[in-house]
Amino acid sequence: MAERVAVVGIGQTKYTATRGDVSLPGLLREAAFRALEDAHMTFDDIDCVVVGKAPDFFEGVMVPEYSLVSALGAVGKPIFRVHTAGSVSGSTAIVASQLVEGGIHGTVLTIGWEMQSCSEAMWALSVTMPFQQQLVAGAGGYFAPYIRQYIARSGAPDDTGILVALKDRQNALLNPYAHLHEHDITYESVRDSIMLWDPIRYSETCPSSDGAFAMVMTNEAGGDAAAAEGRQPAWIHATAMRSEPALAAGRDQVSPQAGKDCAASVFKQAGITNPRKEIDVAEVYVPFSWYEPMWLENLGFAEEGTGWQLTHDGVTARDGDLPFNPSGGVLSSNPIGASGMIRFGEAALQVRGMAGDRQIDGARKALGHAYGGAAQFYSMWVVGSDKP
Amino acid sequence: MSDSAPIELPEGLWSQPAVDTSAVDSITDVESVQLITTPAKFVYDYTPGVARTRFLRAIEQKRLVGQRCPETQKVYIPPAGVSPVSGLPTLEEVELGLDGTVVSYCIVNLDFTGNAQEIPYVSALILVDGSDIPIYGLVREIAPEDVHFGLRLKSVWVEPEEMTTSFENIKWWAPNGEPDVPKSELADYV
Amino acid sequence: MRDVAIIATAQSKHVRAASTLNEVELIQPVIHEAIEQSGIGRHDFDFTCSGSSDYLAGQPFSFVMTLDAVAAWPPIAESHVEMDGAWALYEAWVKIQTGQADTALVYSYGKSSPGDLPRVLSRMMDPYYEAPLWPTSIDFAALQARVAIADGVTSEAQMAEIANRSRNAAASNPFAQLTSSPEVADLLSSEYLAEPLRKHDCAPITDGGVAVILAAGDKAREHCTRPAWIRGIDHRADGHHINFRNLCVAPSIGIAAEKAGVGMGPVEVAELHACFTHQEPIIKAALGLDESTVVNPSGGPLAANPMMAAGLIRLVEVANRIHSGEVSRGVAHATGGHALQHNLVAVLEGEG
Structure with missing residues (x-):
């Protein structure tokens, strides 16, 4: 009953603080056309469009997909909008894949996007209400205490976060689409950047970006046809989503159960028993550098309390045996509503052998990961060069 | 149409789709528009709900109240009316203390609140006495580098005449001089 | 395609302003009534999906707080759409089609009372050409009504009959907000709100929620006598x-x-x-x-x-x-x- 699903087209925009030269529809069309061109298709070949983005307040447009219907070639077609907080465009890619997997559509276009320059994200996220507890320090202030707790629990060296930021920003230099291209970055420049939310330094936080990411997914016949023409598809081996409440007493926010369950589910479905060995490359949602060691443990790549050792040993570097975020990751580009799909799509580019200078040699199985809310919403997929 | 520098794109992998822009290019007699501003302002009358109303009425009287999950017995502050673990209404109200314990924190070096905090300041996760879930709060009257896990705090309130139905009644939290709570007793609260 | 059925449903009593309840307090009893009706344990759903709108609630990520009502612990497979709950049901139906779920909990809710609904809905318009003009949802509907009347699709008299029939029919609906209507002639003599629309031509502004349980095949037959x-x-x-x-x-x-x-x-x-x-x-x-x-x-x-x-x-x-x-x-x-x-x-x- 379940249809195999192939990613046969991928397109993305250059990420920048302010695009300025394109409208909302223009931004989405740029990514969409590139994905279609990659797939050797036009809008006529698309049965359904699935979009995802962060809260509507970010652009000040309520359900913006309705005014995008014509621009996305979706008149007379289904258009679907997903909203699951920061994990949204990972979830969006999963919903799109399931429309093919469930046999409802043959070919689906999915797009994640954000135009953060349209408004002040910090404002959009902080509508004040007298009955809510004060969060006196913005988004970083929410997560920093949990990072401090991770450091205390694991005994990780203070500079673990610096190493992650340095690696991801250097990886970004190989990704022409990345927002931040810091050619002069050094260990010292990260270390000496302002300590915003101790233990998080400025250079260990993600930027705020404009950008869009699009993928074309087809059924098995479509994937086979692309492969026959020499265009390597990324085959979806497994997808999973998990959620847990934001404020549940006893909830571990350092290594949330939903993340553990989601990883266990996606690996099990993909037939993976030893993720550290079997995953060749991972694109993981790391908005603050310390989340790399935290997710290494949460995803089951490392024993609890030892994730930082992999970072220090260079395991997650481009030339390590488990490269994390060769694209430069969220730390280098963060159009919020696209950031999840970028992880999923960069994983797909790797197993298609189409990641350009950031390609990891021999990548045949990759993990895409996104999370959101109060570290409570998770979406993940495993893609491979070979059919599942 | 834009007069900003063209965006660098990788060569060879993808090209821009062929779009006939001749009509746009022929517009030479007007300046390009890169930004339009549409101010939008909405006023919402939020409903705190039954549980939060009780909480706000209490905080107006310098009291902190939580609500207990009927299944797990955990006490929630601020109560939202439903236990997120059982999905059941939290009907039993629990009087909490006005002191608490630091379960984690960060030191902030930028003013995110826009009201000129002393920099640096400490934002902490504070477990209010009698509750089972920490809340965020500002910690003052102590050097940031001296804040630590297990530090005991008292809540510092606005003047009686300034008291309203708001969390803002608590100005900040400050050390209460009691001995630290051992880390092992706080393990379940982060 | 797998056979999928609606096996249980629940709604709130719909009102102009549920001014004592917050969103989670509004939807929690509705969700639990549907769950109980289905006879499936509240931790036993394979998938959960909801629909809501941040612009209605006036806060970003407004769906996060209503997740509290579904007992998402241990963690659950869950998703949310920024659309009407009908599309949340659609996503759940798709999930069941993939074989990854046999049962699903679907819910959606909206409290329109906190904001100025017709103006809030103007933010749905194209942000470049239409939204800056602040057309309300009623203005926009009136444009449609005007051309519909001009083209002979309907008439003001037929519209009044529809309003009268609908609200009188609601007398037997225990959840309805408006449950009676004046006579058609009286409706037609009332003032225009946005010509050609009169007040009776417009849906009321309502706070309320709904929950649905879906199940596939034998699971549906097991939990419902007539799915x-x-x-x-x-x-x-x-x-x-x-x-x-x-x-x-x-x-x-x-x-x-x-x-x-x-x-x-x-x-x-x-x-x-x-x-x-x-x-x-x-x-x-x-x-x-x-x-x-x-x-x-x-x-x-x-x-x-x-x-x-x-x-x-x-x-x-x-x-x-x-x-x-x-x-x-x-x-x-x-x-x-x-x-x-x-x-x-x-x-x-x-x-x-």
Whole structure:
């Protein structure tokens, strides 16, 4: 009953603080056309469009997909909008894949996007209400205490976060689409950047970006046809989503159960028993550098309390045996509503052998990961060069 | 149409789709528009709900109240009316203390609140006495580098005449001089 | 396709302003009533999906707080759409089609009372050309009504009859907000709100929520004596800019109706998401319904219109009539956007 699903087209925009030269529809069309061109298709070949983005307040447009219907070639077609907080465009890619997997559509276009320059994200996220507890320090202030707790629990060296930021920003230099291209970055420049939310330094936080990411997914016949023409598809081996409440007493926010369950589910479905060995490359949602060691443990790549050792040993570097975020990751580009799909799509580019200078040699199985809310919403997929 | 520098794109992998822009290019007699501003302002009358109303009425009287999950017995502050673990209404109200314990924190070096905090300041996760879930709060009257896990705090309130139905009644939290709570007793609260 | 059915439903009592309850307090009893009706344990659903709107709630990530109501612990497979709950049901139906779930909990809710709804809805318009003009949802509907009348699709008299019929029908709907109507002649002598629309032509502003339990195949039969099987379901969009659209017709409804198989059998009952009286004949025509179909026996959105829930309620009202044995085959329609831009059509059937 379940249809195999192939990613046969991928397109993305250059990420920048302010695009300025394109409208909302223009931004989405740029990514969409590139994905279609990659797939050797036009809008006529698309049965359904699935979009995802962060809260509507970010652009000040309520359900913006309705005014995008014509621009996305979706008149007379289904258009679907997903909203699951920061994990949204990972979830969006999963919903799109399931429309093919469930046999409802043959070919689906999915797009994640954000135009953060349209408004002040910090404002959009902080509508004040007298009955809510004060969060006196913005988004970083929410997560920093949990990072401090991770450091205390694991005994990780203070500079673990610096190493992650340095690696991801250097990886970004190989990704022409990345927002931040810091050619002069050094260990010292990260270390000496302002300590915003101790233990998080400025250079260990993600930027705020404009950008869009699009993928074309087809059924098995479509994937086979692309492969026959020499265009390597990324085959979806497994997808999973998990959620847990934001404020549940006893909830571990350092290594949330939903993340553990989601990883266990996606690996099990993909037939993976030893993720550290079997995953060749991972694109993981790391908005603050310390989340790399935290997710290494949460995803089951490392024993609890030892994730930082992999970072220090260079395991997650481009030339390590488990490269994390060769694209430069969220730390280098963060159009919020696209950031999840970028992880999923960069994983797909790797197993298609189409990641350009950031390609990891021999990548045949990759993990895409996104999370959101109060570290409570998770979406993940495993893609491979070979059919599942 | 834009007069900003063209965006660098990788060569060879993808090209821009062929779009006939001749009509746009022929517009030479007007300046390009890169930004339009549409101010939008909405006023919402939020409903705190039954549980939060009780909480706000209490905080107006310098009291902190939580609500207990009927299944797990955990006490929630601020109560939202439903236990997120059982999905059941939290009907039993629990009087909490006005002191608490630091379960984690960060030191902030930028003013995110826009009201000129002393920099640096400490934002902490504070477990209010009698509750089972920490809340965020500002910690003052102590050097940031001296804040630590297990530090005991008292809540510092606005003047009686300034008291309203708001969390803002608590100005900040400050050390209460009691001995630290051992880390092992706080393990379940982060 | 797997056979999937609506096996349990619940709604709130819909009101103008649920001013004592917050969103989670509003939806929690509704969710739990549907769960209890289904006989499935509250931790035992394979998938959960909800629909709501940040702009209605006036806060970002507003769905996060209502997740508290579903007991998402241990963690659950869950998703959310920024659309009417009918599309949350659609996503759950897709999930069941993949074989990854046999049961699903679907809910949606909207509290329109905190904000100025007609103005809030103006933010749905194209942000470059239309939204800066601040057209309200009523202004926009009036434009559609004007062309519909001009083209002979409807008349002010027919619109008043639809309003009168709908609200009187709601007398038997315990959840409805408006449950009676003045005589047609009196309606027609009332003032215009936005000519040609009068107050009675517009759905009320409502706070409310709805929950639905879906199950596949034998699981549905095990938990429901007469499941309401989803025989067909499809959704389509039309363009946005009104100058590109003929507002007298809704082509996307026609496509969705054909894909869902509306014409494959008699339609005994139809619940239509017509928030304005003039939209009912447009939707009926697009669905290909004739006078043999009973339309909106619940009173429809004209009797209660909780945003983000009113579409899913249409499926619920048809399903309830199948559960009770009152009808064997019915059609539900849900809409999103302005002037019937995005439409979902579902065909529900009982067995035997």
